[in-house]
Amino acid sequence: MNTHMNNHMPHFKYAGRAVIAVALSGVVGLAACNQDKFLVAPTPDVVLPKDISGAAALPSAYAAAIGDFQVAYAGGYGTGLDNNEGLAQMSGLLADELVNAETFNTRIEVDRRATRVINATTLQTFQDMQRARATADLVASRFRQFDAKNPQGAEIQALAAYAYMLLAEDYCNGVPTSKVNDDGTFTFGEQQSGQQLLNAAVAKFDSAIAIASANGGGAALNLARVGKGRALLDLNKPAEAATAVAAVPSAFVYNIEHDENTGRQNNAIFSFNFVESRFSVGDREGTNGLPFVSLNDPRVPTIDAGPGFDGETELFLTTKYGDRKSPTPLAGGAEARLIQAEAAMRVSDLTTFRTMLNDSRANSTTYSADGGATSSPLPPPAAIAANAIPATAAAQQDLLFQERGLSLFLTSHRLGDMRRLVWQYGRSAESVFPKGPYEPDNTSKAGTNFGTDVNLPIPDQEKNNPQFLNGASACTNRSAAMT
């Protein structure tokens, strides 16, 4: 071996020097050459802004706005921000539509009307709805820029308006709406009263109506009309609300669609009710709650599924959301009739009141008793007889709001309705919202009482908005009034 190596000494002598030169030069040469080519990392999983700007991207942008709204409104069952309850659930949990069968504190405290500003679940719901609003605003602006007459632009504009309205209905007063500018900088919004948000919503609905009516956008048109009527009702303008929805066909329904394809597209109301047994349909929750189960109404059929996730709370499933692809209604003709019924009630026009209630009943979607895929929906509820219309204003209100509760069950209407009962109809919060002991006696979780929330707080995270530094609360007030 040594001999072999010695024989090659001269060779290595020169080769060695060459290698040294190459090594040293290599280090320096690498320093001097174009290093960028060593540092380009691929990004195959994401879309860059340049890929989604321009008219060609409008179809995917349209779908993006719908998708973000779906997650915000009815939740998703995917991962990260896509795995969360939507506002339809969280508002229903704070109201009387859902009760927890749950062990997660962040949901229990919402149900108990004692939500802290630090609450990961409600933070995510708020983030989702703000994202839906921002995306819809952005996409609507893109339609105005590239295809102003497209009814899809009107539809997205209406969805943006719905986002503003839902933020007003379900959150305390003070919700800001901020913006990421095209150059990546931020414009932070200030506190807005519910009224300001609702006015913004009405303006957007009007814009959507204008575009849709001029360009044959039927679905978008009626979606915007119902939305405008709802917003005006929130603004305590029942007559104007009735006018806004008068032309909406009773059979009209606008659904937020779901699918089994991806977790994000799943109907989270179904998932957290049927699949995870976390939420149960409420039945006289906290004494004041509507008897959603006991009424056995075909608009809210329920199944008793035994104990829920916590092992104790009786779990009632609603077949309204019987599988992962069940749609979540956002607006419909039945709601339009209820708006008209309320306007009539407010002026004591009981004939129109009953007619509209019955029209709503006849056109409300009903569901099967067992939730089976092939089961037929139950027949609609019977018409209300003339003599069943109560004589007193309070009883009429009870009837109206029960009809609304059943017809619009778990569509993020109920919390706004309960707030309206307080500030538009003069009832006390303790006569409208669940009260008293939070859990029944003799259950493991017994021992606490309902709190005083009548809306959801703006999450603590909003303090990253420069408007709310120095410990200032983002809510201007927690009152039921959307003012």
Next chain:
Amino acid sequence: MRGWFRHFLKGAMVVAFATPAFAQSTGTVSGHVTDRQSLRPLGNVQVRIVGSNRGAVTDDSGSYRIANVPAGAVQLAAQRLGYAPQSRPVTVTSGGTANADFAMATAVATLDAITVTATGQTERKRENGAPTATIDSGSLNKAAMSTLSDALSSRVAGVVVQTAAGETGAGSRIRIRGSNSISLSNDPLLIIDGIRADNTSQSSAQGTGGQLPSRFNDINPEEIENIEIIKGPAAAALYGTAAANGVIQITTKKGRAGKTRWDAFAETGSLTDVNDYPLNLRAYGHTAAGGLVTNCNLSRRTSGLASACVTVDSTASNDPLKASGIESTGNRRLTGLSTAGGSDAATYFVSGEYQREQNVIAVNAEQRLNLRTNLRSQLTKTIDLQLAVGYVNSDLRRPQNDNNSFGVVSGSLLGRAADCTKVGAALHPGLCSNGTDTSSHGYFNPGLSPNDFFNINTRQVVQRLVSSLASNWTPASWLAVNGTIGADIDHRNDNETLPPTVLQVDQNTADGYRSVNRAIISNYTSALNASATYEYTPKFKFVSTIGTQYTDVAFTRTDAFGAKLLAGTNSLAGTTARFAVSETNSDVRTLGFIGRQQVAWADKLFLTGAVRTDRNSAFGVNFQRVYYPSLSASWVVSDDGNFPKISAISSLRLRAASGSSGQNPGYLSAEQYYTPVAVTVQGTDVPAFTVGGTGNPNLKPEKSNEIEGGFDLGLFRDRVNVEYTHYNKFTKDALVNVNLAPSLGSATNRFLNLGQVHNYGDELVVRASLLDRDAVKFDLTVNGSWTQNRLDNLGVDDNNVPIPQFTGGFDDTQIFKNGLPLGGYFIRGIKSIDDANKDGLIACPNGVGETGCEFTMDSVANFKGTPFPTVEFNISPSLSLGKYVRMTATLDHRGGQKIYNLTGVYRNAIFLNGSSVQAPNAGNLEQQAAAQAAASGFNGGYIEDASFTKLREVTVSFMLPQRVAARAHAGSATLTFAGRNLKTWSNYSGLDPELNAGAQSNFTTADFLTAPQVRYFTARLALGF
């Protein structure tokens, strides 16, 4: 070509071709090593040429031989565990053989111990002002450890290994000198044989509730020659944009010239759960009116209402773990074989090990095969080539655990006690099955056997190849060139299968499903370094080094899911619904250049300056390059002629260093992007997108700057060695994952270089050889550290507005706030307790702060403590009796840390099965107040002191007489008995103060239904041939 580059290239050519001292001649160094006291030959001594990778190991006769040493003056170093390392200069002549004998003395000093530098060369500790801690393989009693994390735990001052659970395959949280980063990983960089290796501490795509495997534990301790801990930026500057959290540098075993040696071992052991689980309780009583109350808990007893439970009649209790008999004694089996040998021309080390560990929970087990081949070939007199290939194949079955009601421990802790007699069962039919609860045994899910959850089969299969090819070229005694290329490629398959109908919790479980996540994690490294030594005078020496390094850390994962599994299948092919696919990729590349200059005087004063500059693919487009300078000084004062002769002081070194290193932002953190999604539009799924990241084009690396100083003191002829270090470390431009106001409707967070984090502390190591006789030898090592961590500043945003504090951890109990430790607990605590009516019950009928509440709370949240120890020290005695018996132990203390007892919250404020609420008495008033407060959403009473002292390990080894070994045809035989997790002393009210359902996460720390550590007893027989 720019002018400066042209000039440099010319210079390089001149150096390469015109240097007259470019002799290719070599010689040999050989010698004999003996024990100075007994004069007996010493085997297994490493003798190395300092500044290169050349070396040899003495054989049993104490002889060694190093061939092909470049002619000239070289520094020779010899070291063996338990002896004082020595170094001496040797002049090698061309074709000649230089003799260098060593007589080594028993001592604990380490000044001349060899360490490996960032550029791949070796140096003695005395040369570097920033000390590197070394764990020598020989100091590890492997029978007492089940993972590499165990090997690291409690052995190095400033290194804290937090074992979060008693789950086989679960990783640990490793922190070196505190936490530097608010938002990025605080895990150290892992280097194996010169190449970057995957050290992901939460390495799985399948969550089971809390614990996750760590890639650190893939590495087999048996294959390791030594572990070097480069603790902070002062020492790790040349490792660049990855080393801010310190570096763990592993060198695997190599062959040695001489007779082939075979080593074999077999180990067997048991795992037992010796934890004292709390009983689940449920009190029964009656109201004043005589009404039956079936849950007579604290709240019900103190409500003051007519429905209040005024008398407790009986209390049902249950321990579901025992009632179900679901745990059993686990076992551990290992067997390994290795061989090493070779000649001057080539050496080899080949090893294999198979291990199987069955946890006390039936569905938690791991099988692992480790194979390694390390070859070294002397291609020419001046060029060697080293190939190191390590292969791991593991199959881990993971249990449901922690924040998961399907878990064995979690389901038990949240379970119920109930009167399930016929009469009692009628009162609460949901809790009892057929009157006796024989199915769920009081577990969380009534009516379901806890064994039903074992049908969920969660596995991780890993096939990992860590391979490197390194070459050293030493054309002259003054010049060394080395290059390394290598890759760590890890194929990870996480999957979970649940057959249909076997678990009827909900529709998801009833349908069954299969989920597969296949990932490839790749770490590629290439490096080239050249080092030149110039002896200006015999006393003055200059060492210059330049180099470059390129790393590419890539991750790609494909996910697939399907539900409604066909019974009998356990593949995606058998699924029929809800198909989902996804893909995740990331890739971060770094290109760095290194320059280093050392000046040495008389082998006692060393000054070193260095700089590394990096570019990285994850930097923002507006940031190009980062520089990491470093300086170090080391002065062996005792070698100076003017040093006063003090008999007790045998050596003294003063040292100081400063330097910086960094950490790159995450992949895509600098980019603005959208994420593709599917959306249903009019019944059809169409492609769409949603918000991804907001991006930040100015993003740059976090940069940690450290200054450290200290001394190494040898006392009493180096029988006692004291190392003290004080360090002060600032992380600037700390990446803050700033929460964005939700009203923006954008991504939830954005990285900004804003913050400053400060870590400082002291480290002390005392090694003492207290008794050294032929019959008895007693050594003691004590190492400890005091660590303080503080978030100096979260910084200000673009509008000069301060970034507000933000929270994290379970229930947002932890905070990131200026002036406080990162992730410190910050919450309203119980301020005072007054059992006004002296009934032994703490009432709070109308809520916290309201009338009748017998405790008060802090008016505002305040700091309650940090989840990380601020003080830790370990005591490791070693007692040898003659040549045949050796006993060791490790006592580990950690103090100053707190833990969030979320298990307590759930048991006493939500599920109400804990003693605070079901068996309240005058002895647990504090716990009662904590429970009452938690029921109202104030959990501050559950931040508890988590200080502890643990007897981690005890081992007893018997070196069997040769005549016994010979019966197995072996040259040596050692029988070792070991125990681990033997005793805990702590005031913590939960099961174990080390538990953490946040597992290896950056800061999140809470005991939340986590399975506690189990006790190991093992016996190992090792044979040498």
